[in-house]
Amino acid sequence: MIPSFDIVILIFLVVTAVIALTLKDLLASAMVLGIYSFLMCLLWAEMSAVDVAFTEATVGAGVSTVIMIATVYQTTRKSRD
Amino acid sequence: MEAFIANFNYWIYIILMMIGLFAMIAKKNLIKKLVGMSIFQTAIILFYVSIGVKQGATIPILPEEAVHPKTTAGETSHHNGEDGDAHAGELPEIDAQDYTNPIPHVLMLTAIVVGVGTLGLALAIAQRVHYHYGTLEETEILKQIQSGQ
Numbered sequence: 001m002i003p004s005f006d007i008v009i010l011i012f013l014v015v016t017a018v019i020a021l022t023l024k025d026l027l028a029s030a031m032v033l034g035i036y037s038f039l040m041c042l043l044w045a046e047m048s049a050v051d052v053a054f055t056e057a058t059v060g061a062g063v064s065t066v067i068m069i070a071t072v073y074q075t076t077r078k079s080r081d
Numbered sequence: 082m083e084a085f086i087a088n089f090n091y092w093i094y095i096i097l098m099m100i101g102l103f104a105m106i107a108k109k110n111l112i113k114k115l116v117g118m119s120i121f122q123t124a125i126i127l128f129y130v131s132i133g134v135k136q137g138a139t140i141p142i143l144p145e146e147a148v149h150p151k152t153t154a155g156e157t158s159h160h161n162g163e164d165g166d167a168h169a170g171e172l173p174e175i176d177a178q179d180y181t182n183p184i185p186h187v188l189m190l191t192a193i194v195v196g197v198g199t200l201g202l203a204l205a206i207a208q209r210v211h212y213h214y215g216t217l218e219e220t221e222i223l224k225q226i227q228s229g230q
Contacts, residue, residue: 010093017097017120021104026112033116040123048140049130049186055193064119064197071204075211079110080218
């Protein structure tokens with residue numbers, strides 16, 4: 001556990017979470033959520049939970065981003081809040 | 082300040098969980114609610130993985146020397162392979178303090194997969210809602226339901 005690296009990733013996590021929720025464009029919101037998931041994966045690799053990091057990179061960041069983009073293309077891109 | 086830095090993971094865990102809860106309640110768009118749910122789930126996983134972290138510990142995978150001790154000649158290697166139990170005392174000591182606790186990791190692997198399952202199901206329901214009402218905004222859906230009756 002490297003404390004300074006840890007703190008930088010955690011601050012970026014909060015920033016990306018807030019950005020993903022404030023964007024009006026749902027496609028951009030899904031992409032920022034993918035960035036959030038990859039940052040989470042990096043944090044877990046750094047916290048020496050490598051198995052969780054693998055699963056998050058494939059399932060959390062990969063599959064959930066893809067299905068969210070598929071839903072945005074099936075429905076609408078605009079959001080009011 | 083020292084305690085704040087030492088428990089920084091837990092502070093961020095609480096902040097992320099409250100951001101996700103706020104989004105699930107206050108955001109009117111259905112996809113935004115699901116983004117909030119995803120953040121909420123990963124915040125709880127962050128809490129569990131933070132429990133297993135130890136200072137100065139490495140990943141919970143044993144090095145090869147700890148499992149198969151090195152042998153000098155081919156003859157002894159062959160002999161060692163036949164009755165490994167007789168040479169078990171030669172194995173180096175494995176200290177649990179050198180490895181992070183893998184139990185929370187294994188629990189959270191299931192939680193990640195379940196999280197993606199719930200997200201996929203909820204997105205499928207959101208697609209059906211959009212197909213039926215033509216919008217993803219909660220207020221407009223409620224308005225259509227009330228005017229229809």
